[in-house]
Amino acid sequence: MGQTLQIERANQLKNKPDVSTIKFGTVFTDYMFTSRYTPEYGWSEHSIIPYQNLQLSPSCQxxxxxxxxxxxxxxxKNGDDVLVFRPDQNFKRMNQSLSRLSMPEINEENALDALLELLKVERDWVPDGEGQSLYIRPFVFADEPFLGVRPSESYQFNIILSPVASYYGNQLNPSSLYVEDDFVRSVRGGVGFAKASGNYAASLLAQKKANELGYEQVLWLDGVEQKYVEEVGSMNIFFVRDNELVTPKLNGSILPGITRKSLIELAEYKGYTVKEESIHIDDLANDLHSGRITEVFGAGTAAVISPVGRLNIHGVDHIVNDNQIGPVSQDLYDHFTDIQYGRREDPFGWVVKL
Known part of the structure; x- marks a missing residue:
């Protein structure tokens, strides 16, 4: 992308919704960011334009x-200020995903500048209710009209915005997980570490199965031996074991979550012992049964922290902490969200203020 950012004003603005009543990801703001890549000009034509449908060829790659x-x-929202949580890390990870899918990388600094300009235009859309926020969705896709198995020669980069309440409603009400024994999400050497759209399509059948069995999310095992814990469908996973915080180590098939990374840094800052290791599913079952594991929670952008109260492993239900949120989960959630909303000092330099 170059340096010039054009802004096209909308003829009419939308009425702001009552965010507490809308479903996650269904309402979008007045404007979006767009840019286009071609071999001749690289990333160019970047603009802030009224939110609109995209025009695509049926043969779009x-x-x-x-x-x-x-x-x-x-x-x-914090008073008159708009706070953005670690946007530089998202654009850094986006480039890792783009590289893995043989797509042209973006200029991270220019992308961040474009996002901040878009947020300045849309700052009135950032809600200020309890637990509410403005969800930001940057995405890049191939748009060359060509039916051939090779990297596309043209791409679009867009950013859209959506006001949201909490992802799971009362997100501190513990959720339930089903350990998937048949399907796998990804394998090392694949694209599991990338935030690739197809990863989520691959998870949907198992998610449907879990829902039909009465569970809210899938806990995935590794794709080679199907013995080691990896991640939940929309979150990384953490365990409190012997008063230490434990999470599966990154191995190439686990998404390197920014909330995951931030929680590890925050926990260590607060004095918790944090371990990243391979976690065998049988050891997990034994530690839940014996009481060594006292808390389980998922961590991701949408949910922040989602405690787990019930975990099905090989057909056996394990109840965690009497299906209540635990003290470590609550402590980390409170401190983490206080930093995000500007209620507490940010010693890490994570928050960008507008």
Missing amino acids: AIHYGQSVFEGLKAY
Whole structure:
């Protein structure tokens, strides 16, 4: 992308919704950011334009061959200020995803500048209710009209915004997980570490199965031996074991979550012992049964922290902490969200203020 950012004003603005009543990801703001890549000009034509449908050829390569990646982050309201949580990390991870899918990388600094300009235009859309935020969805996809298995020669980069309440309603009400024994999400050497759209399509059948069995989310095992814990469908996973915080180590098939990374840094700052290791599913079952594991929670941008109260492993239900949120989960959630919303000092330099 170059340096010039054009702004096209909308003829009419939308009425702001009551965010407490809308479903996550269904309402969008007045404007969006857009940019286009061609071999001749690189990333160019970047603009802030009224939110609108995209025009695509039926032979668009993203539809046929899946070159599509995205990110997710949030902006928060604190008085008159708008706060954005670690946006630089999202654009850094986006480039890792783009590289893996043989797509052209973006200029991270220019992308961040474009996002901040878009948020300045849309700052009135950032809600200020309890637990509310403005969800930010950057995404890049191949749009060349060509039916051939090779990297596309043209791409679009867009950013759209959506005001949201909490992802799970009362997100501190413990959720339930089903350990998937048949399907796998990804394998090392694949695209599991990338935020590739196809990863989520691959998870949907198992998610449907879990829901039909009465569970809210899938806990995935590794794709080679199907013995080691990896991640939940929309979150990384953490365990409190012997008063230490434990999470599966990154191995190439686990998404390197920014909330995951931030929680590890925050926990260590607060004096917790944090371990990243391979976690065998049988050891997890034994530690839940014996009481060594006292808390389980998921961590991700949309949910922040989602405690787990029930975990099905090989058909056996394990109840965690009497299906209540635990003290470590609550402590980390409170401190983490206080930083995000500007209620507490940010010693890490994570928050960008507008």
